[in-house]
Amino acid sequence: MNDYFGYKNKICVVTGAASGIGKATTELLLELGAKVYAMDITKMAMTGVEKYIVVDLSDKESIDKAMEEVPTHIDSFFGVAGLSGAKTNYYKTFTVNYIANKYITEKYLKERMSYGGTISYVTSTGGLYWEKYAHEYEAFTNAKTWEDMITALHKQAKEDTLGMMAYPLSKRALNYYMSQLAIELGPKKIRVNALLPGSTDTGMKEEFEVEAGGHDALIAETGTANRLATPREMAYPLVFLNSDMASFITGLPLIVDAGTNAMVNLKMKKDRMNMPVGLKIFNLPFIQKQLAKQLEPLNKPKDKQEEKQESEKIESPIETPKKEETKENTPKEKEEDKPELL
Ligand SMILES: NC(=O)c1ccc[n+]([C@@H]2O[C@H](COP(=O)([O-])OP(=O)(O)OC[C@H]3O[C@@H](n4cnc5c(N)ncnc54)[C@H](O)[C@@H]3O)[C@@H](O)[C@H]2O)c1
Secondary structure: OOOOOOOOOOEEEEEOOOOHHHHHHHHHHHHOOOEEEEEEOOEOOOOOOOEEEEOOOOOHHHHHHHHHOOOOOOOEEEEOOOOOOOOOEHHHHHHHHHHHHHHHHHHHHHHHOOOOOEEEEEOOHHHOOOOOOHHHHHHHHHOOOHHHHHHHHHHHOOOOOEHHHHHHHHHHHHHHHHHHHHHHHHHHOOEEEEEEEOOEOOOOHHHHHHHHOOHHHHHOOOOOOOOOEOHHHHHHHHHHHOOHHHOOOOOOEEEEOOOHHHHHHOOOOOOOOOOOOOHHHHOOHHHHHHHHHHOHHHHOOOOHHHHHHHHHHHHOOOOOOOOOOOOOOOOOOOHHHOOEOO
């Protein structure tokens, strides 16, 4: 059978590989014969990958260390890791969602990718209208280094500003960067795209439910499907974007939302995205207090027993399994693939 996707033996790097869309992407790439370097902040043993690398994408040194573990030549990069901001502050959320992706690209991918390389970031439908509100994140567009981006971040908001305010801005900024980069790297025949998922049943579901105002409110944002997407339903188009099957596609923000955006365009649905992030308004103490209250259930302190169990897990050694040439070496979910939260 023809290898239309062309992933056989390709060096692929996937961030956010421990859960949700990143995990489903890793599994699919393994099924297609890729050599996967999986990264996440969560410690876990993952069967079938070349290397599982623990990294904190909010920390430059940790990223530098992680990139040393990856071969000097990279064929495809999947920037999937992200934070909703419901449990993390503004700085952390923006850094993981935007700064880390841009830093990895500028410092490592530009150097390590050759003709035919592909890059895809997972942004969000929450990052729509990126072209209209580009002035809100202009400082990040102009900043190239990690340090310049962090300076811009500190100028823009206070650290304890609610992380959920960083979410749409980081995703819009990443959609903009993706478009710029696609044009810049076009002459080198490197393609760059983004996947904009609608609501998906992943580790973030509970956080998005609370932000949306409950399960039903989230389901109302699922277009014609009337259900959340599965992680695999996002992995399919993501893996397609970076594959040989998408050879003429670059600079595309691919919306995968079961028609929600089409309904908005046809005026069948209220447009909730066409507005500025409006940091000035959301920074008002009154609004911040209201939003923090809404997110309270997610951030309530853990009881002593839970804390003890978590600290025991952190002390356990990191397992980095070797790829084995056995029948067991399939990307299906296994008992040892269960994540161990940091
Ligand atoms: N689930 C949705 O409804 C939805 C909708 C739109 C966009 N997205 C985007 O999809 C992407 C994947 O998220 P998901 O839905 O699979 O959620 P998820 O929570 O299941 O997966 C996110 C992964 O990112 C990892 N991560 C978080 N912080 C990290 C850090 N500092 N360093 C390294 N890894 C870190 C987590 O450990 C986790 O494995 C994100 O970028 C998210 O914004 C999700």
